[in-house]
Amino acid sequence: MLVSPEFRKQLEGYGLTTAEILYRMPDHPALLQSYIWQDYDIFPEFPVLKKFLDFWGRTLDGPLFKVTIGHDRLIRPAELKAVGAEFRLH
Template sequence: MKASPEFRRQLAGYSLTTAEILYRMPDHPALLQSYIWQEYDLFPEFPALRRFLDFWSRTLDGPLFKVTVGHCRLIKPAELRALGGEFYLH
């Protein structure tokens, strides 16, 4: 059984990155529209997000207003706690 490409990327240091992109509507500049982008990317440089935002600036008409980025390392050391009791089922 082979590991998924996403799992291999996580082992290589990529983490799940989500960006909320606020941009102005081209024909209604007073209105803001929201776009959610999500991909595995490298923290803190975010090369995939930067490529996407460069593409957006070059190609699309809606000028960027604000970009909020969040990321989470999905593979990290386990958090273990010792419990002071035992539980039995049946």
């Protein structure tokens, strides 16, 4: 049975991170637009989010106004226990 990459990331300490990114519209700088970004990242450094925001700043025209971050580790050390055996019942 294969383990999903997302589950592997959670075991490595990554947690689900959601960021609301407010940015100014290039053609109408007085207007703000909202973008929701979500991925697995590490608290408090947020290397994945920082990489995305660097990409945004280099490539996209809409300048960033504000970034609000929410983060939660979905799997905590106390919730994961190693299983020594597996039993199947038919």
